[in-house]
Amino acid sequence: MSDFRTPLRRVRGLGSAGGTEHFWQQRLTALANVVLITFFVILLLTLMNESYEGVREAFANPFVGIVMALVVFSATLHMKLGMQVIIEDYVHGAAKLPLLILNTFFAIAVAAACLYAIVKMSFGV
Amino acid sequence: MSDVKSARPLSPHLSIYRFRPTMAMSIIHRITGSALYVGTLLLVWWLVAAASGPDAFATASAFFGSIIGQLILFGYSWALIHHMFGGIRHFIWDTGQAISKETSTKLAMATIIGSLAVTVILWLGILIFG
Numbered sequence: 001m002s003d004f005r006t007p008l009r010r011v012r013g014l015g016s017a018g019g020t021e022h023f024w025q026q027r028l029t030a031l032a033n034v035v036l037i038t039f040f041v042i043l044l045l046t047l048m049n050e051s052y053e054g055v056r057e058a059f060a061n062p063f064v065g066i067v068m069a070l071v072v073f074s075a076t077l078h079m080k081l082g083m084q085v086i087i088e089d090y091v092h093g094a095a096k097l098p099l100l101i102l103n104t105f106f107a108i109a110v111a112a113a114c115l116y117a118i119v120k121m122s123f124g125v
Numbered sequence: 126m127s128d129v130k131s132a133r134p135l136s137p138h139l140s141i142y143r144f145r146p147t148m149a150m151s152i153i154h155r156i157t158g159s160a161l162y163v164g165t166l167l168l169v170w171w172l173v174a175a176a177s178g179p180d181a182f183a184t185a186s187a188f189f190g191s192i193i194g195q196l197i198l199f200g201y202s203w204a205l206i207h208h209m210f211g212g213i214r215h216f217i218w219d220t221g222q223a224i225s226k227e228t229s230t231k232l233a234m235a236t237i238i239g240s241l242a243v244t245v246i247l248w249l250g251i252l253i254f255g
Contacts, residue, residue: 027216027219030212030215030216031216033209033212034209034212034213037205037209041202041205045251048251048255049255052175052179052182052183055175055182056175059175075165076165079158079161079162079165082158082162083158083159083162086155086158086159110165110166110168110169113169113172113173114165114168114169114172114173116173116176117169117172117173117175117176118172118176120176121172121175121176
C-alpha cells in the first residue's frame with residue numbers, strides 16, 4: 001500500500017499529544033514562580049504586622065495587584081500540571097478521569113477566588 | 126497495570142531499592158508539591174478575608190497568628206523553599222549538568238540542608254525583626 005504522506009504527518013497529533021507542551025508549561029511556570037512567589041513571600045513579610053487598613057492599602061497599589069494576579073496565574077497552572085502527573089502516575093482505573101477533572105476544577109476555583117479578591121482590593125471596594 | 130492478572134514478572138518496586146538521598150528528594154518533592162497544592166486554600170482564605178472586610182480579616186489574622194497557624198506557616202514555608210530548591214535542581218539537570226551518581230547525591234543533600242537552613246534563617250529573622 002502506498003502512502004504519500006510523510007512519516008511526520010502521520011504521527012502528528014497521535015500518541016500522548018501535548019506532552020511537550022505540558023513539560024514546557026511546567027518549566028515555564030516553575031521559572032516564573034521562583035521570581036513571583038519570592039515577591040509574594042517578601043510582600044507577606046512586609047505586611048506581617050500590618051493592620052487591615054495597611055494590607056488594603058498595599059493591595060490597592062497597581063504593581064502589587066498586577067504581580068499578585070501573575071503569582072496566582074502561574075502558581076495555579078503549575079500546581080494543576082504537577083498534580084496531573086501525580087494522578088497519572090499513581091491512579092489507574094475508574095478513579096483516574098474524575099480525579100483529573102477534579103484537579104482542573106480545583107486549580108481554576110482557587111485561581112478564580114484569589115483573582116476575585118485581588119481585583120476587588122485593587123479597585124478599593 | 127490493574128488489568129494484568131497473569132503471573133508475568135513485574136519490574137521491581139520501591140521496597141527492593143536501597144535508600145538514596147536522590148530517591149528521598151524525589152519523593153519529598155512530590156509530597157511538598159501536594160502540600161503546597163492543598164495549602165493554596167489558606168491563600169484563598171487570607172485574600173478573600175482581606176477583600177471581605179475587617180471582621181473576616183481579623184478572624185483569618187487570629188488563626189495565622191495562633192500557635193497552630195504559625196506551625197502551619199512554618200511547615201508551609203519549608204515546603205515552599207524545599208520545592209523551589211528541588212525545582213532549581215531539576216533546572217540544573219535540564220542543562221545536562223550534575224547528573225553523575227556522586228554529584229546528584231551531593232545536590233540532593235544540598236537541597237535538604239539548604240531548604241532547612243533557609244527556613245530556619247527566615248523564621249529567626251521573623252522572630253528577631255518581626
